[in-house]
Amino acid sequence: MKRPASIVLPLLLLTLTGCGPTAVRDDTGAVATAGTVDAFSVALGDCVSEGGAEASEEVVEVSQVEVVPCAESHDSEVYAVFDLADGEFPGDEAVMGSADEGCYGAFAEFVGAAYEDSTLDFGTYFPTEESWNGFDDREVVCLLVDPAGPVTGTLKGAAR
DSSP states (O other), X not given: OOOXXXXXXXXXXXXXXXXXXXXXXXXXXXXXXXXXXXXXXXXXXXXEESSSOOSOXXXXXXXXXXXXXXXXXXSEEEEEEEEOOOSSOOOHHHHHHHHHHHHHXXXXXXXXXXXXXXXXXXXXXXXXXXXXXXXOOOEEEEEEEOTTOOBSSOOTTOOX
């Protein structure tokens, strides 16, 4: 069975100052002009480039994300967003497991094919202990990735 990519999403807002142009969203909330957003501003349907999910088992802390209009070439696409249950921080392994499980569960509905039958992969942004305790962060972001390389347009319903 394929192992999905995992990416950590902590809050490191101090690193955002002077990090390039800020993305512009249209009236519907879709990215209209490419640029950076802080990691907590990544939204369902966003297409991510540079610093997005890559098919890897390496855990990387992310504080800002480069988003682009989905009509442009991008590395990943946000296909699901959900919150983990409140309570004490359950530990890194439990958070990663819950993130993977939730993203796996949303995969087939978005792609139109079961994860095991798909050529696509997914990665996750998930809370760290610091963001969980310091900022009440419970959000998991699921990112669809094509291991063959960047894509243009959405992979929703790609059934591959």
